Amino acid sequence: MNRGRRSGPNKAAGRRNDNNRIYAHPLPLLFTSPEPIGTSSFSSLLGSLGLGGSRLEVLNPHCEGVFDPATRSVWVTNAKDSRILWTRGFFGKGNLSRSEPSWLARQVNARKDRAAGKSMTSEEVTAKRRAERKQFKVDRARAIAQAAAEAEAAFREGRIVSLEETKANIPSAATWKPSSSAITSASVSTSGLNDEDEAPLEDVEHLQLTLPEAFFLCWALDCLTVLDPKSMEPMTLQDIWIAFQSAHLPLPLGVGSVQGQETLRPDNPFLINYVFHHHYRSLGWVVKNGIKFCVDYLLYKRGPVFHHAEFAFVLMPVYEDEEDKTSSPFSLPNVEPFTWQWLSTVNRVNSQVQKTLILAYVTIPARKRMSKEVLGSPACFEHYSIREIALRRFIPARMRD
Template identity: 50%
Template sequence: MAEQTKAGKKNDRAERNRIYAHALPAIPSSSTKPWLGIPLWRTPSSLERPRVVGVFDSATRSVWIIHSEHANLLWRRGFFGKGSLSRSEPTWLARQTGSRTAEEITAKRREERKTFKTERARAIVAAQEEAEAAFAAGKPLPAPFAPEAVRQAIRSTPEPGDASTPPPVLAAEPPEIEPVEDLEYLQLTLQEAFFLAWSLDSLRVLDAVTHNPLSLPALWRASHAAHYMPPAPQLDLRFDNPFLVNYVAYHHYRSLGWVVKSGIKFCADLLLYKRGPVFAHAEFAVIVCPVYEDDTDRATSPFQLSNVDPFSWSWLSTVGRVNSQVQKTLILTYVTIPSSRRVNLAALDSPGCLAEFSVREVVLRRWVPARMRD
């Protein structure tokens, strides 16, 4: 059983490496102006880049990738976006048609681990009972109690007469499958969409009403305007716009080569993966903490930014405990918002204003006496 499990994991790993072998590379370009102390990262012109089309939706503050081919391309080339009918990878159609998905592979692995643990516990209990009987009779310990014998017992599969073994099922003719319409789309955050459109030049965004392509300046302003309630493109741009503050953090980590996903499941803003969610769990959880350089800007702001006020000990302890239990390191990322009295607001007309922001990081680890006494 253990050998079969190892072989299955090896095959799954090889298949994942094949599917996600061409993720978007992060290669620095020396001809671009540094942002946040790091260069703007672009894909070299000699490498193939995906060319996809999306639709801007201000109501959900996202960009929708309607075409399934484009959605799969973005997911496999950098794990961008989230399936509208899936937890992460857009697999709704595959689940409807019976194809094997990453979620099903994960469920199968969990079932295999559960079966393995049950068989291991059963083998250990049997070996202990035999050892106790031998000890009571004054005999030496039996061979099955030796480590290698126990490992052999653990690897053994249930006997044919075991009640847990399901009876054989006669093969039946497969039913005729009707074609299923793909109702799922890939949903990109505005930060992901602008990074793809501007930094990687891989996304063209259409207006939801006119279906005309949005220029980069138009997409820049529309992303800012979407955070006003109701959206109003004529309002003045501000340095503390939620889109801009979160884009600074997103661009910072994406430019350093991390795969960045939402961290709401773990009480955080972002999760950082080395390669992607299909390879391993995220190692870091990020909480974005805006810091106003000028308190006057905060007093006049129409936005209620999260994590501006100091954290309470109970809240910080709760978040730290949640992430330590899932083996994630918590990072507080402080994004300093430049003062509008120091920087001309005209700088907000282009992404060049990002050079005025600064990012500082504080790593938190929860001290657990039982684990860290050594």
């Protein structure tokens, strides 16, 4: 009996240990020392930091991705590079998955007929739960209709049916158990394959990086090479700078076009989002998309596999010069004053999932004080600023203590 009780915590502890081992590195770059650091040797510690005799070595994975202007993203098609970028910092998402590129693992699980729930991916677990909830609603509706018919028949016969007897025939969420049909339907819907299909599996999924993520890996870490989609040749940093901003123009220019320098503006959506992404990434946070919770970004302390996001951010661009707002070709969200209904809705959604809503005001510098040379390079980032305002919904029933 005691052994059975300990199986749950031991299993959770084993999963935690695996995550700590797999996601041990917060960035794609690895810092190693040629000499082991002694626990009591201060000189060896200084040496590992490059202050002593030995130097700190940096292992760069040199990943590659292809720029896609249509989706405003960079595609990493190499499975090894995708694995490195995901496990070391949780960069990007699988184009066929919710977050982690797990399409191939789902197909392998389906082919091995693991419908019992062993080694299931997050997408398979979600599909299984949805199928079970759907089956519960159908069974409950059928039971309610049957109870109503029996009560009406008893009324015609002059019999009295007690309330306890009626409730006993209607399943509840605490006592209802799913049948095997829900699990089978979930596994079939997520796999898309049958047991007779024995063709070799080919991984058709790629890791999709947002433009701020890709530029952070290129410029800040220098561990990603972006290829031109037409020539498949490596793009220079200047080409990437122009192409990423041109992708947000109403009429995008060609990749690497020099004419794009004439259309560079400080209110380009790429610059605003990158300022936010770089600011919090440099502070050690994992920045992910927050559209699921009606916000722009979610911030994780370590990553999605460890804890839920604690903070939900709404990006609020603020023009330093109102004339730039009038002449801007971009339709930036949250520039105009928002309504109280919108703010209350977003705050209520995030408070229900125990997230703190934060409004991040990104001040856009005036265009008249930004020269073409400054706008033509990442040197313009020092002219931006970010202010945060945290909102907390008052819930009287919860906050009395």
